[in-house]
Amino acid sequence: MRCLILYASLGGNTERVALRIQDVLRAEGLDVESIKVGHETQINLYQYDLIFLGSPVRLWLPVKTVMDFVRRTIIHYQKTGDLIPCSPVRPGKYAICFCTYAGPHTGISEAVPAVKWMRTFFEHLGFVVLDEWYTVGEFTGSEENSTRGRLGDIKGRPNEDDLLEIENKTKGILEVLKLFRSHSLRSR
Numbered sequence: 001m002r003c004l005i006l007y008a009s010l011g012g013n014t015e016r017v018a019l020r021i022q023d024v025l026r027a028e029g030l031d032v033e034s035i036k037v038g039h040e041t042q043i044n045l046y047q048y049d050l051i052f053l054g055s056p057v058r059l060w061l062p063v064k065t066v067m068d069f070v071r072r073t074i075i076h077y078q079k080t081g082d083l084i085p086c087s088p089v090r091p092g093k094y095a096i097c098f099c100t101y102a103g104p105h106t107g108i109s110e111a112v113p114a115v116k117w118m119r120t121f122f123e124h125l126g127f128v129v130l131d132e133w134y135t136v137g138e139f140t141g142s143e144e145n146s147t148r149g150r151l152g153d154i155k156g157r158p159n160e161d162d163l164l165e166i167e168n169k170t171k172g173i174l175e176v177l178k179l180f181r182s183h184s185l186r187s188r
């Protein structure tokens, strides 16, 4: 199984989550690539079986580099004919969408649109989205938003507990995929 961790991170929070996912996948002996999304990033996503796409939340959406990457990729797959109406599910193609967010105004509800946006991208490509992960991340550069928002004092987040949760969820996803695989082998 080929895995890709694709992420953006402006202050390092989302990168810490991405690196913890990477550690778990590598410890399981999986083939993993980690790519930080840039302005030029172009990737054939269909060469991977499991993709993690992560972004910090900015104004309820993913950051611009992620959104631009998604738009470029959609246009590319429209041209190649891979993106077609009804978006049929591609067997064996899975994704997880994750974010880090500070939620200073309304809590997790301001992170939900960002992750749903990324999820819809994968669903258009026919990937099955197995989960959405929301991790609290200190609002870099804003003491007020890191201490007096809806989530209270979030300084130092993601902390080791947050990263442990990511570690456990990543292990859980690998278990799910093992079950899918053994079930599909049995039903052949």
Ligand SMILES: Cc1cc2nc3c(=O)[nH]c(=O)nc-3n(C[C@H](O)[C@H](O)[C@H](O)COP(=O)(O)O)c2cc1C
Binding pocket: 008, 009, 010, 011, 012, 013, 014, 015, 055, 056, 057, 058, 059, 060, 061, 100, 101, 102, 103, 104, 107, 110, 111, 136, 137, 138, 139, 140, 141
């Ligand atoms: C300019 C700016 C805008 C932000 N907008 C939001 C937002 O709308 N909702 C939210 O929950 N967090 C928001 N945040 C907080 C970041 O999403 C959060 O700190 C995240 O963990 C940063 O990740 P990074 O360190 O990987 O860049 C914002 C942060 C900045 C600096």
